[in-house]
Amino acid sequence: MNHFDFGVIMEWTPALLQGLGITILFTIGGLILGLLIGPVFAVFSLSRYTVLRIVSRIYIDAIRGTPLLLQLFILYYALPALGLKLSAPVAGILGLGINAGAYLAEIFRAGIESVPRPHVQAARSLGMSAWQTMYRIELPQAVALVLPPMANEMISLVKSTSLISTIAIDELLRSGQIAVSITFAPLEIYMVVAILYLIVNLLLSGLVRWLEYRSGSARRSELKRTMQEVGV
Structure with a gap:
């Protein structure tokens, strides 16, 4: 009968912690990129320009409709066939x-659409452009909601990093x-x-x-000040 071996845990925990460090780095990198992509495509989704809405819909549906593992394989294994070789x-x-950007785009879109319409209408009636209204009224409120x-x-992103082991990156699960x-x-x-x-x-x-x-309180104060400026 096998016994639980604490010696193995003590011996290999440092190596696993190194793998955890790589997992955290990739999580941060993926999240930063996702936060750059997500709000942009959320705004595209709500744009009055049909082309931007179509581009956003194609991107979101294509990414959400295919597995992350397949997307990693395309980037690492398939793109070299087109002459574009990316490091792991x-x-x-x-x-x-x-991948995260597509999901964040939908999250931000839902948050923006949840902003009370009277706030938006008041801003527009005072001469704010659509972009000024988006960045001064809608996005600040949407951030709190999302x-x-x-x-x-x-x-989910932390757990998804386990898939990068398939392209030879020694993150936490591969280290294990x-x-x-x-x-x-x-x-x-x-x-x-x-654990x-x-x-x-x-x-x-x-x-x-x-x-x-x-x-919460800081956003409410800032929003109150902004809404007072636009007369709400």
Whole structure:
């Protein structure tokens, strides 16, 4: 009968922590890229220009309708056939960011559409352009509304980083697989991997709740000041 081996855990935890560091770096890189892409395509989705709405719809539907794993394979394995060879880290961050951007675009779009229409109408009646209204009235309110679903996307992104192991990046799960192949101790190794994932996601959830609490009053004050400027 096999016994639980704490020695394996002590020996391999430093290597797993290195893998966790890579997971966190790719999560941050993918999230930053996603946050750059998402709001842009959210605005495109609500644009009065048909071309922008079509481009946004194609991007969102194509990304959300195909697996992230396939997208990573296309970036890393298929693009070289077209003469574009990406390194594994670049392909990993691009894949995660492009994928997250599509989901964040829908999150931001829903947040913008939830902004009370009288606020928008008041801003437009006072001469604000569509872009000024978007960035001064709609987006500030939308950000407060999208924090909870953004937290879910961040947690999903952390878990999605496990897929970049398929393009030879030694993130947390791949580090665990390597450790298991050497130690033949899957219970001990995968338990540590699971705990590390759980810790990161719990910390992210706590951070988002703290941001919601801390930024709530500040956003309300800023919004009140802005709405007073536009006469609401």
